[in-house]
Structure formats: C-alpha cells, structure tokens
Amino acid sequence: MSFEYLESGRALIPLAGARHIEHGPSRALAAGVFRINTAVAGYKRLVNCIGAPRDTVDLRHNLLKTRLQVRELVKETSAELDRVRQTYKYNEVNDSKKIADAKLTKDYESVLKDFERAQLLAAEKEKAFPHPIANNTRQPSNRASELEISSLNPMQASLVRESNRRVMHMENEIVLNEAIIDEREQGIREIQKEIGEVNEIFRDLAQLVSAQGALIGDISSNIESSHAATGEGANQLAKASKTQRSTSSMTCLMLVIVGIILLIVVVVVVS
Template structure:
C-alpha cells in the first residue's frame, strides 16, 4: 500500500467515526507528525536507490573523487535523516489514547521504518566493504611505490637512479598517502554510522515488540470479556426463563385458589 492510499484510508476512517461526523478528526499533532515521517521515509527510499547506484561505481573505471563525495554525502544525509525519523517513530509509538486508525498508522510507520533502515544498513555494509578493499589496495600500491626495485650497472648509477625516482615520486606518494588517510577516516565514519543505526533499529524493534505484547494482552482481555459476556447472557436468559416459568406457576396456583374459593363461596351461599 502506498503512502497516498494510506492517507486516503485515514481520511475515510476519520470521517466515519463518531457518528459519521465530518467535523471530527484525530489528534492534529499526531496527524502532522505521522505525515511528516511518511514524507521523510519516502525521500529516504529514493536516497537509498541513488546511493546503491553510486556505490556500484566504486572500484570500477568510473570510480572518481566526485563519486566518492556523492557516496559520502548520501551516507551522511541518510544517516542523519534515519536518526531523525527514528526519534519521530519512537514518539509516535509511545502516543497515548490512540484511535484504531492511529494504531494502524503506528504499525505502518514502524514497518516502513524498519524495512527502509534494513535496506540502508545493507547498502552501508556494501560501501564499507568497497572502501576497505580500495584502501587496502591503495596502501599496498603505496608501499610498493615507496620501495622501488633498484636497477643499475654500478652502485653509483643505482644510487643516482633511486634518488631521482625518490624525488620524482615523493609528491605522488604524499598525495596518495593523504587519500588513503581520508578513505580510512571514511571507513571509521561508516562503521560508526552502522553501529548507531543498529542501536536505533533495536530501540524501535523493542518498542514495537512491547506494543505487540500489549496488544496480545488487550486481545486476551477482549476474548475473556467476550466469553464472560456470553456466559452472562446465557445466565440472564436462564434467569428470564426461570422467572417466566415461576410467573406461570404462580398464575396457575392463583387460578386454582380462585376456583376453590369460588366453589366454597357458592357452597356457603347455596347452603
């Protein structure tokens, strides 16, 4: 079900409650927050798709610094957005005195959030693996460049060749080393983001689990109430039948007494 369909469902539910009063609506603050979270989740879905496409370019011939910048920006933007949405979902889940449509919205938001976050974490791990592979390969290449194999016909020629090579490649080595340091910092940043979002996922899952237990308890109480009501109805019906039979017996007894009394009176009068 899409977000638009969900909005239509909630609108229909709103206008059909409280005696079909069109002026009645759910808590406006709940409505505003839930709509805001749905919009942000929809945006995150698009970000994850774009991020997945950009990560696929890492380690290929189309891998550039611009691609890595876009990956970094999308990861950071999405991570912060998930934190914000997660806080909002936790607020929604703890809302008190919710209506049936609001309860449905709570469950819908929790499912959408968990599904999107799971997909984003998968993309995060892919980015982390590619960054690690790239940094490792770059580190090996840098070490090889820093220790070139020496060739020369004489010790003097060998020394001169090594010195020229060292001077010529030092700037490139320094540049590559700075890139490796940046990539390693990016790896640590992604790892931290994975850890933070794992904690957020557990928090929301814990809240949803607690709500599920509460719903199970409510459902059990409703079943118990239904059973008690059914038993009470049967007892009332039995009591009603008993009272009806008792009234019938009382009427018969009064009729018999009336007949006997009539006979006695007639006997006295006629005698």
C-alpha cells in the same frame, strides 16, 4: 515496502488508516520514510560506481554528501518516530491506528536495513578501490645528491641515478600507503559510528513494537535479528581495519629494506 500511501513526496493514505495518518506524527513519519528510501536508492547507485570507469573524485564527494544527507533524514524521522511512540505511552490507541503505524514501523525498519547493507558494501569497495590521493613526496635522506653524482664517471652516475629513482619511488609508495590507510580507517570509524546510531533507532523501533502489541509481534523478531546483524557488521569492519594496517605496515617495511639493499649495492659498485 508499503509505500502505497506515498507518491511524489506527498502522503496518500489508504482508506483504512486515513484518519490516523492524515495528521500528526504518523504522517510526518510516513513522509520521512519515503524521503529516506529515495535518498538510499541514490546512495546505492553511487556505491555501485565505486571501482567502475565512472569512479572519480567528484563521485566520492557525492557519495559522502549523500550519506550525510541520509543520516540527517534518519535523525529527523527518528524524532517523529519518538513522537509516535509517545502517543502509545500516554493515550489509548485503537487497532486501526496500530495497524497503520505497524506498516510505517516495518517500512522504516526495512529502509534502515537497506542503508546499513549499502554502507557495509561501500566500506568494502572503498578498501578495494582507494580514493585517489595526491602523491606527496618528502625529501629522502639516503639518496645521493647531484653534486656527488657529477663527480662520478658516466656508468657510475647512471647506476646512482637509477638507485635514487627507485628509492624515491619506494618512499612515495610508503607515503601514499600511509595516507590510504588513514583514509580507510577514518571511513570505517565513521561507518561504525553510524551503525551505532542505527542501533539506537532499532531500539526505539523495538519499544514502539512493544507498545503496539500482538498485532505486529512478528516485526519484533525481525528488529532483533537486524540488531544482531548490525553488531556483527561492526565487528567485521573492526577486524578488516586491523588486518589492513598490519598488511600495509609489513609492505612498507619490505620497501625500506629493499631500498637499503639497493643503496649498498650502488656504494659497492662505486667504490
């Protein structure tokens, strides 16, 4: 990326474009791109820890916090991008400024694509390594009570307690699976929403590229391909969500059937 004009959060401008980026929207855009790039680098480091020994509840919270931070930076930088675009709409812009702004546009496009890839990877890894969830239980309706068990002989009581334990375990698994599904789908919905926001930014970039003209025509084709890849990524996330719910629903059904069979066997033995 063309960050030779940025260092330690302060804009250092190449001589060729200094008078154009030193003040105004272009300078603010350059600073915003630098901050986003730094935040995305931190986000990618957190994503790489998902599923690793350092994967903890705190890490998942930091992952969410960093993602929200990047989103806020993107909104601010997009506002500056719009201001840059307005200068092309209402003012004559010389070739030197067009070249300088073209570099900024390309850098912004690149960091957004990097963030998009990191989000898609995070969604895939969070599906493979679910967030730790408290194992909440609910009172079952198909387990024998201790009062009923106390009236049985020791062998029968042992069998019934073992059946109760298995049924309780299966019920807890169902609750846990439902919670995991809800969390994953919520995460996928959030990422899909963010991808939609990135799409809007790509459209703004395309308008700026059009205003800048032939000097940066090659960037336009890159933005169009990025826009298509973004849509494909959103479709893949939607398909993954549907597949996950179908598979988990079948698993829950099988667990309930097994629990009923175990209970019938115990009743037969007891009788």
